Amino acid sequence: MQKSPEGSFGLIPTGSLIAVTGATGFIGTVLCRRLLEQGFQVRALVRNCAKASNLSVQGVSLIEGDLENTSALNKLVADCAFVIHGAGAVRGNSQAAFDRVNVLGTLALLKAIEAQSHAPTLLLISSLAAREPQLSWYSHSKSEGEKLLRQVPDLKWIILRPPAVYGPGDKEMLPIFQWMHRGIALVPGSPDARMSLIHVSDLVEAIITCLHSEGAIYQIMTLCDGKHDGYSWHELADIAAAQWSRKIHLWRIPRWLLDGIARANSNVARITGKSPMLTPPKLRELRHKDWVVDNGPITTATGWTPRLALREGLDHLNLSTL
Numbered sequence: 037m038q039k040s041p042e043g044s045f046g047l048i049p050t051g052s053l054i055a056v057t058g059a060t061g062f063i064g065t066v067l068c069r070r071l072l073e074q075g076f077q078v079r080a081l082v083r084n085c086a087k088a089s090n091l092s093v094q095g096v097s098l099i100e101g102d103l104e105n106t107s108a109l110n111k112l113v114a115d116c117a118f119v120i121h122g123a124g125a126v127r128g129n130s131q132a133a134f135d136r137v138n139v140l141g142t143l144a145l146l147k148a149i150e151a152q153s154h155a156p157t158l159l160l161i162s163s164l165a166a167r168e169p170q171l172s173w174y175s176h177s178k179s180e181g182e183k184l185l186r187q188v189p190d191l192k193w194i195i196l197r198p199p200a201v202y203g204p205g206d207k208e209m210l211p212i213f214q215w216m217h218r219g220i221a222l223v224p225g226s227p228d229a230r231m232s233l234i235h236v237s238d239l240v241e242a243i244i245t246c247l248h249s250e251g252a253i254y255q256i257m258t259l260c261d262g263k264h265d266g267y268s269w270h271e272l273a274d275i276a277a278a279q280w281s282r283k284i285h286l287w288r289i290p291r292w293l294l295d296g297i298a299r300a301n302s303n304v305a306r307i308t309g310k311s312p313m314l315t316p317p318k319l320r321e322l323r324h325k326d327w328v329v330d331n332g333p334i335t336t337a338t339g340w341t342p343r344l345a346l347r348e349g350l351d352h353l354n355l356s357t358l
Contacts (some may be wrong), residue, residue, distance in 0.1 A: 045049035047157065048117040048249055053077040054110045054247070055156070057103070057145065058122030059096065060088050062205045063161065067240045068096050068121065075246060081112045081123070101143030101350055109148035113156060118247055121145055122161040124178070126208075127311035130300055131173045138177035142184050150188065157192040157253070160185060162259060164199045164232075166328055169323060170318035182256065194246050195256040196239075199266075199329055203236035204354050216276045216284050217267075217355050223288045225323035227269040232260035232329045235349040238342040242334065258329035261349070262342045267326035279350045294319060 054071055058064040059080035071078050072095050082088040092098050101108020113119055127139035142160070149155050164176050165171065169179035170262040182354060185193040202209035215222050240258050247254040260266070267275075273284040298319050302310035334340055344352070 041277050044045055047246075047250055049078065050075040050241055051053075052117035053064065053115060054118045056080045056217060057112075057120070058124065058161070059091060060231055061122065062200060062203075062207065063236055063239065065091075065205060065266065066203070066236050067122070068293050069094060069241060070240050070244060072096070079112060079116065081108060087283055098119060100248040103137060103144050106144065106148070109145055110151065113145070113148050114154060116156040119149060119156050120143070120159045120161065120243065123133070124163075124181075125163075125311075126174065126315050128173060129312055130313060133179035133311065134173045136178070138174075138181045138186070142181040144190055146191070149191065155191060157194070159194040159196065159243065161243070162195050162197050162256075164197045164246075165321060166197055166256075168321075168324060171320045173315075174289055174318065175321060179252050191251050192215060194252045194254075196243065196246070196280065196334075197256065197258045197329070198234055199232040199258070199260055201236050201239055202349065203352060206236065209233075210353065210355075213350070213353055214272060214277065214355055217280055217282075219282055219284055221273045221276075221284050221286045223269045223286055224294060224319070225288075227288060229323070229325040230266040230268050231327040231328075232258075232263065232266040233346060233349075234259060234342065235344040235350075237353065238344055241336055241343070242340045245338045245340040247286055248310040249338035252334075255337055257334040257337065259334050259340070260329045260342070262331060263345070264330060264349065267346070272275060275346050279347055313356060 054076050056064060056068055057079060059068050060082055068078050068080060068091055080091055081099050081101060083102055085098045085100045088098055097107050099112045125134050128134045162182055164180035165175035166182055167177045182195055200209055205336060268288055273286055277284040298314050298316045302315045305312045
């Protein structure tokens, strides 16, 4: 029997203890706050408890450690009904750098879950990039991380593959919208490439809906803001222009320029040891022409539907840094 997230029926009752990784990130911060509002107990894995005080003051129980800390992982998942795994590497300069977190870190978490007498259900916040594992180090690592869940006997799991996520606190999509607000849409590939988007509040509501949905178990589900064919860069610019009452011009960044920056980032990273965002593999992701998804399976499985279209979502952005 399934009920809305406010109800007590479904996969787990409201009030249950939920463990969260990636709690201090953009999505995790919103997720923890919403879980608490829904009446759940929340326990989070954080690298530094002092720096995560904003979570503790809200009522989140903190476990200091990371995905390489076996003791911390065991404490994190002990007596939990559900584990939401949102931690992941999005920057790196090699396949090994991404695999260390997105594959080996997931494996370590799975071992901690298997060690429990009553194993919690695991929801993995993956990425749409996992659909195209050949494109980049990141996409390959996310795909491999997903495979690990399916290999664990008797584990109940759910995998969500969101597209580009935006909203308050975002640092990746926000610069794109900030440049649009200035009147320029910076296009890394074809202006006709199509992509889906989702506002962070809709993603979080989908996650919570899955907690109560037996139909979500053993499903790999995509989700978006409801625009079934996604957006081209032209459409993104048109919507933003109408919302902000200004003209927005598309500028396709020269291929040679982006290629040069990506190669330079990668070369410098080999010397400094820092993790760059823009690398040649990442460019293949950005230039991919089809990042469109469909809500059909998740709506059928859980009843979830998005609430915020892009026009409304733009109203929630903080563009104060302009």
